[in-house]
Amino acid sequence: MTRYTAPLKDMQFLLQEVLKVTQSDVPGYSDLDAGFTAAVLEEAGKVASEVLEPLNAVGDREGCVLENGTVRTPEGFKAAFAAMKEGGWTALDCDPEYGGQGLPYLMQSAVGEIFVSANMAFNMYQGLTHGAYSAIHAHGTAEQKATYLPKMVSCDWTGTMNLTEPHCGTDLGLLRTRAEPQADGSYLITGQKIFISAGDHDLAENIIHLVLAKAPGGGEGTKGISLFIVPKFLVKADGSLGARNPVSVGKIEDKMGIHGNATCVLNYDGAKGWLLGDLHKGMRAMFTMMNEARIGVGLQGYAVAEGAYQNAVDYAKDRLQGRAVTGSENPSGPADPLIVHPDIRRSLMDQKSFLEGARALTFWGASLIDRHHRLQDAAADGLIGLLTPVIKGFQTDKGFEMAVQAQQIFGGHGYIEEQGMSQFVRDARIAMIYEGANGVQALDLVGRKLAADGGRHVMAFFDLVKAECKAHDGDARMAPFTDALKLASKQMQAAGMFFMQNGMKNPNAALSGSNDFMHLMGHVCLGLMWTRMAKAALVALDGGTTDAAFYEAKLATGRYYMARQLPACAMHLARIETGADPVMALPPEAF
Known part of the structure; x- marks a missing residue:
């Protein structure tokens, strides 16, 4: 358990x-x-x-x-x-x-x-x-907000997002679901959606589906897509529930993980829906939901790994296996606990340093969202737009890796279902895929976000890193953090320069390195977070805290990340600078 x-x-x-x-x-x-x-x-x-x-x-x-x-x-x-x-x-x-x-x-x-x-x-x-x-x-009208939001806030009614169809996932321009306008201003929605998380269940009175579909006159591709509110049960004028809308569950997907969530195939057979936002501008409205979801999925990436890590720590402290190479640390017992062994300690430090850094990055990202929404801060909006594919892609890639490492601590027992560790691994895996697979996040980062607004936001990020390092000039205790962060930031800038110099004449040269860049930037982000956390820990220690052990552990964990994880930036840069040739060398028929 x-x-x-x-x-x-x-x-x-x-x-x-x-x-x-x-x-x-x-x-x-x-x-x-x-x-x-x-x-x-x-x-x-x-x-x-x-x-x-x-x-x-x-x-x-x-x-x-x-x-x-x-x-x-x-x-x-x-x-x-x-x-x-x-x-x-x-x-x-x-x-x-x-x-x-x-x-x-x-x-x-x-x-x-x-x-x-x-x-x-x-x-x-x-x-x-x-x-x-x-x-x-x-994006809703006043009437739509009044009709749906109170019940959704309370979760008396729940909500879904319906994008994917059997033949199209990322390429939504191929979707076939149709919306036929009706005389009363509504639309009849017909089509099939798959992979719909929480698509149907018995937890709420009603389910409000947000469905992407094509209405007449929109043209081809994503420009012709609109977003519609399609409730499971129609809502009467007085707010009570009326007839069942013709949207049905074709099946529940048989998945690798997250079994407790109903991932459904939904069939829309002329279901009544109402336009949300502007006609043929559905992608803009849906991305309000998608961008929030991507931050949430990035959070899932490390949050599931946190659960796995806690159980791995317990096991490493309790399980007796072998003796410490430097001498027995449990002489009265038949063996020493796993946690005395350096490679077990390495694995736990990998997990701990990532988890605490990812939490800091996610919290900082959430604060940028608040700054944008509550102060209409355009700079904060631009920065979180840049960070979103990193938070989603890097943190879910690494979160899955950390869940696997936690499982590995258990050895064979980690592979046995009764221990529960395999669930963490299986549940963590989906976060790398849904709300935009991580390869797409990397393409978005390199292909769109770096150049957005003339590169203003990535330059602002570099300025933040530079200012953070400069703020600690002369403090020898901060040198392990600032020296490593400066180097990693320079490597990230060098990667960006490679894209600028080669991407226009050969786009594959940039896109072949997109995944490496996402990870490189992810490490820089966590390096920035650890630098900030280290300074806060030193302030607390200098102030005579009564919990010195907590802050000393923060510093040791941060130093581990800077020494053992940030050097991966050099590897990612080396890969990026090889360009497209090694990646694209084989013709399709050679695979």
Whole structure:
């Protein structure tokens, strides 16, 4: 059996000492004092460990079942979902006008990590609803907002996003779902969507599907796509539920992981829908949901690995195997615990240093989203746009790798289902694929985001790194961080220069290195985060903290990342500078 404990001290450290939320000029941040954030996170931690985590293996084992056209969720999910609703956890950062609590997105992210670590599949039901809520909030009419948002904030109704079809995933210009306009202003939606997470279930009274479809007159490709609100049950004028809309579950997908979430094939047979946003501008409205989802998936990448790591640490401390090469550390026992062995310690340090760095990057990203939304800060919007494919792609690639490393600590026992470690690996795997597969994230980063607005945002990122390093000039204690970060930043700039010099005449030269660049930038981002965390730890130690062990551990973990992980930037740069020739050398028939 597995267990999970929310890393409250690490979260508080980031909020209060690294981000220094109460000193921020972002509206609402001044209310996030240590007492308030501790109370919220502690209560979320209780829900996670007492309600959600015990259902994680249940959901994995039972999965979801399609019965008489309706999906039944695993045992205990209904009661847990009711508890989430009753506790107000579905409404944390939602608009108070529609029943939300109005907290910053940063707090939604912190709580979201806790819930994902405890039970990723379960949390997706409310997580996807939040994304649909955001799309309607941003693009809906006043009537649409009044009709749908209060019920979605409370999760009495849940939401989905419907993009993928059997013949098209990333290339949405190929979609075939059609929307036929009706005299009353509605549309009849006909087509099939696949891979629809939380597509149907028994947790809510209604499900509000956001569906991409092509209406007449839109032309070919993505420019002709519109977004429609298609409820499972039609909503009457008084807000009560009416007839069942002709949208049905074709089947539940048989998946590698996240078994507790109902991933459905949905068939739309002339289902009634209403345009969300502008006609033929559906991609813009959908990307409101997609961009939020990509940050959320990046969070999933490290949050699932956090759960795996905690169990790996427990096992490494308890399991007796072999003797320490420097002499027995458990002389009264038959063997020493696994954690005495250097390679086990390396694996745990790989995990710990990534997890804490990824959490810092995600929290910083969430604060940029708050800054954009609450202050209309265009620079913050540009920066989080640049960081989004890195947060999604790098963190889910590495998160899966860390989940595998955690499983490896268990040896053969990690491969046995009763230990629960394989679920972490299987659940983590989907995060690399959905909301835009990671190869697409890398292409987006190199092909679009680096050059966006004339390269202004990547230059702003380099300026941030430079300023961070300069701020610590003369502090020898910070040298292991700033020296490594300067070098990694130069390597990232060299990679960018290679793209500039070669990409226009041979686009393959840039795109062949896109995955390496995403990882290179990911390491630089975590290096920046560790530099900030190291400074905060030193400030606490200099101030005479009563918890010196916590801050010393932060510094040691950060030094490990800078010494053992950041050198990967040189490898990624070397690969990038080989260009397209090694990648494209073979003709298709040679494979």
